[in-house]
Amino acid sequence: xxxxxxxxxxxxxxxxxxxxxxxxxxxxxxxxxxxxxxxxxxxxxxxxxxxxxxxxxxxxxxxxxxxxxxxxxxxxxxxxxxxxxxxxxxxxxxxxxxxxxxxxxxxxxxxxxxxxxxxxxxxxxxxxxxxxxxxxxxxxxxxxxxxxxxxxxxxxxxxxxxxxxxxxxxxxxxxxxxxxxxxxxxxxxxxxxxxxxxxxxxxxxxxxxxxxxxxxxxxxxxxxxxxxxxxxxxxxxxxxxxxxxxxxxxxxxxxxxxxxxxxxxxxxxxxxxxxxxxxxxxxxxxxxxxxxxxxxxxxxxxxxxxxxxxxxxxxxxxxxxxxxxxxxxxxxxxxxxxxxxxxxxxxxxxxxxxxxx
Amino acid sequence: xxxxxxxxxxxxxxxxxxxxxxxxxxxxxxxxxxxxxxxxxxxxxxxxxxxxxxxxxxxxxxxxxxxxxxxxxxxxxxxxxxxxxxxxxxxxxxxxxxxxxxxxxxxxxxxxxxxxxxxxxxxxxxxxxxxxxxxxxxxxxxxxxxxxxxxxxxxxxxxxxxxxxxxxxxxxxxxxxxxxxxxxxxxxxxxxxxxxxxxxxxxxxxxxxxxxxxxxxxxxxxxxxxxxxxxxxxxxxxxxxxxxxxxxxxxxxxxxxxxxxxxxxxxxxxxxxxxxxxxxxxxxxxxxxxxxxxxxxxxxxxxxxxxxxxxxxxxxxxxxxxxxxxxxxxxxxxxxxxxxxxxxxxxxxxxxxxxxxxxxxxxxxxxxxxxxxxxxxxxxx
Numbered sequence: 222x223x224x225x226x227x228x229x230x231x232x233x234x235x236x237x238x239x240x241x242x243x244x245x246x247x248x249x250x251x252x253x254x255x256x257x258x259x260x261x262x263x264x265x266x267x268x269x270x271x272x273x274x275x276x277x278x279x280x281x282x283x284x285x286x287x288x289x290x291x292x293x294x295x296x297x298x299x300x301x302x303x304x305x306x307x308x309x310x311x312x313x314x315x316x317x318x319x320x321x322x323x324x325x326x327x328x329x330x331x332x333x334x335x336x337x338x339x340x341x342x343x344x345x346x347x348x349x350x351x352x353x354x355x356x357x358x359x360x361x362x363x364x365x366x367x368x369x370x371x372x373x374x375x376x377x378x379x380x381x382x383x384x385x386x387x388x389x390x391x392x393x394x395x396x397x398x399x400x401x402x403x404x405x406x407x408x409x410x411x412x413x414x415x416x417x418x419x420x421x422x423x424x425x426x427x428x429x430x431x432x433x434x435x436x437x438x439x440x441x442x443x444x445x446x447x448x449x450x451x452x453x454x455x456x457x458x459x460x461x462x463x464x465x466x467x468x469x470x471x472x473x474x475x476x477x478x479x480x481x482x483x484x485x486x487x488x489x490x491x492x493x494x495x496x497x498x499x500x501x502x503x504x505x506x507x508x509x510x511x512x513x514x515x516x517x518x519x520x521x522x523x524x525x526x527x528x529x530x531x532x533x534x535x536x537x538x539x540x541x542x543x544x545x546x547x548x549x550x551x552x553x554x555x556x557x558x559x560x561x562x563x564x565x566x567x568x569x570x571x572x573x574x575x576x577x578x
Numbered sequence: 579x580x581x582x583x584x585x586x587x588x589x590x591x592x593x594x595x596x597x598x599x600x601x602x603x604x605x606x607x608x609x610x611x612x613x614x615x616x617x618x619x620x621x622x623x624x625x626x627x628x629x630x631x632x633x634x635x636x637x638x639x640x641x642x643x644x645x646x647x648x649x650x651x652x653x654x655x656x657x658x659x660x661x662x663x664x665x666x667x668x669x670x671x672x673x674x675x676x677x678x679x680x681x682x683x684x685x686x687x688x689x690x691x692x693x694x695x696x697x698x699x700x701x702x703x704x705x706x707x708x709x710x711x712x713x714x715x716x717x718x719x720x721x722x723x724x725x726x727x728x729x730x731x732x733x734x735x736x737x738x739x740x741x742x743x744x745x746x747x748x749x750x751x752x753x754x755x756x757x758x759x760x761x762x763x764x765x766x767x768x769x770x771x772x773x774x775x776x777x778x779x780x781x782x783x784x785x786x787x788x789x790x791x792x793x794x795x796x797x798x799x800x801x802x803x804x805x806x807x808x809x810x811x812x813x814x815x816x817x818x819x820x821x822x823x824x825x826x827x828x829x830x831x832x833x834x835x836x837x838x839x840x841x842x843x844x845x846x847x848x849x850x851x852x853x854x855x856x857x858x859x860x861x862x863x864x865x866x867x868x869x870x871x872x873x874x875x876x877x878x879x880x881x882x883x884x885x886x887x888x889x890x891x892x893x894x895x896x897x898x899x900x901x902x903x904x905x906x907x908x909x910x911x912x913x914x915x916x917x918x919x920x921x922x923x924x925x926x927x928x929x930x931x932x933x934x935x936x937x938x939x940x941x942x943x944x945x946x947x948x949x950x951x952x953x954x955x956x957x958x959x
Contacts, residue, residue, distance in 0.1 A: 280923065284914075284918065284920070287914075287916045288916055288917060288918070290916070291827070291869075291916035291917055292866045292867065292869075292917070294827075294828050295827065295828055295831055295832075295866045295869065296866070297831075297832055297835065329828075519794065519797035519920075519921045520919065520920040520921050521920035521921070521923070522919075522920030523920065542866065542867060543867070544867050544919075544920060545867075545919070545920065548865070548867070
């Protein structure tokens with residue numbers, strides 16, 4: 222993609238303000254070696270389609286996905302494909318998955334799907350796989366190796382022996398701060414598959430891993446967490462350039478661990494607050510028992526969104542399209558060697574968090 | 579009010595003076611903040627009078643019949659009571675004329691906010707092909723420079739001679755005039771800010787509750803502690819007009835951006851191409867979050883400014899309330915716009931609530947403005 226096209230893409234992609242203040246050095250070719258062609262793809266995630274009864278679904282979540290689909294279809298130039306980051310459904314019901322896929326069918330272009338825990342824990346992914354195929358797979362595109370993992374599995378004992386009904390299991394896994402919960406994991410079997418899959422890939426090939434949960438440990442109480450994250454990271458370590466893109470957290474996160482860049486996706490359904498602690502030390506923050514403080518409760522879409530992604534010689538720039546908000550761009554900064562929010566407010570300009578007790 | 583006509587240059591100018599004389603708070607009528615005056619365009623009586631004359635100058639059009647006041651007529655609440663405005667030789671635009679009243683407070687001008695201030699706004703209509711139709715602004719300046727009475731007025735206001743008269747001076751004068759067209763002091767203002775609890779009818783008081791509560795109106799049509807502009811100065815897709823481009827958004831947006839990049843003028847394109855017009859704020863921002871989003875209009879004097887919405891598609895206040903009650907749809911079984919703003923949803927208002935809401939909207943009429951308006955009958959085209 223030429224620089225001109227890239228600029229156009231930024232403008233049309235909903236980032237006029239951000240684009241005008243964006244240091245373009247961040248988005249120009251970041252690598253001397255053009256191992257891969259530049260391209261773009263869109264990334265929609267966490268729609269949590271919720272059935273009320275029969276053909277009645279929660280309007281708010283429907284509208285979020287409908288809007289993301291409509292906006293994604295306006296991207297110009299067209300993204301090469303679209304990723305869906307998981308949690309089509311809220312309680313894993315076939316009706317919810319089918320209704321979500323009906324809306325997603327409006328997307329123009331090929332869609333690759335990631336399994337979320339809300340798609341899984343009712344029937345252990347049976348309906349999802351019937352509609353969408355395998356839950357872990359890989360493919361190559363313009364010199365980039367894409368890997369999709371099902372990262373929301375957990376201990377077999379929890380999955381198979383603990384609950385009297387599938388719906389009980391689903392609801393337990395859906396809860397935050399649940400002492401009965403269980404941490405997500407990729408698992409031995411899938412890690413072995415990953416090891417074999419990566420064995421055939423040259424070490425200078427850019428790798429993009431798509432998972433639902435973060436393949437890093439952020440906050441266990443809300444499963445912003447993957448139990449075997451370090452083991453997955455170890456498999457990715459030999460590669461020159463790796464990016465992990467994940468859903469689940471309904472908020473903007475970015476991080477760099479060694480050679481691996483991490484970027485999260487916004488949800489089309491609702492936002493989560495940032496968890497109280499990023500450490501495993503005990504937190505004295507009260508449990509989340511009240512509705513979160515919303516910037517603008519009137520606008521259902523506030524603090525939700527979707528994203529489109531520039532991939533330039535293997536580096537990822539994530540553009541967050543945020544209805545009723547200023548768009549944000551988290552771009553890989555070559556100088557710092559990590560993803561950086563291109564618009565980061567000084568402390569003095571920030572609104573202090575409010576507390577509810 | 580009527581007796582002071584003789585001493586005022588226009589009726590509109592009188593409103594400010596009268597209101598300020600009676601109920602001035604910081605020089606503004608009850609319910610309104612002080613009028614923001616840009617430092618580089620201070621008000622003066624001579625400049626206001628010049629702007630008034632320019633505002634009413636029909637020679638700034640190719641058929642000599644269209645002035646600002648054609649579509650922003652005092653006796654029609656500074657609108658034209660047409661669905662969409664009519665320019666020279668009967669040509670139709672794509673958008674409903676918004677009122678000039680209280681436009682001094684707006685943070686952007688035009689339905690899509692393509693101009694940041696009044697000084698920028700008045701340069702576009704005279705040269706728009708479906709409004710004034712002049713070939714360029716130089717033609718407008720020639721008319722001014724060749725009219726001795728204008729030359730005299732510009733000399734008095736700006737200290738310039740004919741060859742040095744500029745379009746900036748023209749625009750500044752019109753903006754100065756428009757900043758005098760201010761109207762508050764409505765029954766709502768007297769009720770809310772004036773301590774007169776009998777200023778609004780019982781129905782209107784109930785309607786205000788709906789406005790602030792179940793109707794969710796106040797989220798965009800803002801009422802504050804000491805003033806109410808009834809706008810958030812933001813852009814929202816509320817579902818108006820989307821059916822006209824439904825399913826073609828991608829093609830229309832793509833074509834528009836292509837044309838814009840090739841140099842097409844936004845003002846000319848959106849007023850002459852009905853499809854492009856429906857892109858709303860996107861035409862300015864190229865931000866796909868803003869497809870079909872239009873600026874929140876003020877509600878002051880709304881009873882006098884029918885029809886409503888950017889395309890004039892809602893004929894009456896009752897129609898408009900029904901449209902919102904249906905969640906941004908004319909009929910309850912119409913489809914929703916996929917780009918619908920998150921704030922718009924079905925409201926489940928009762929017939930009583932809807933009629934109360936209409937009564938409240940009628941309580942937003944400023945008495946001075948009401949006396950000028952001769953009829954709110956919508957002109958059919």
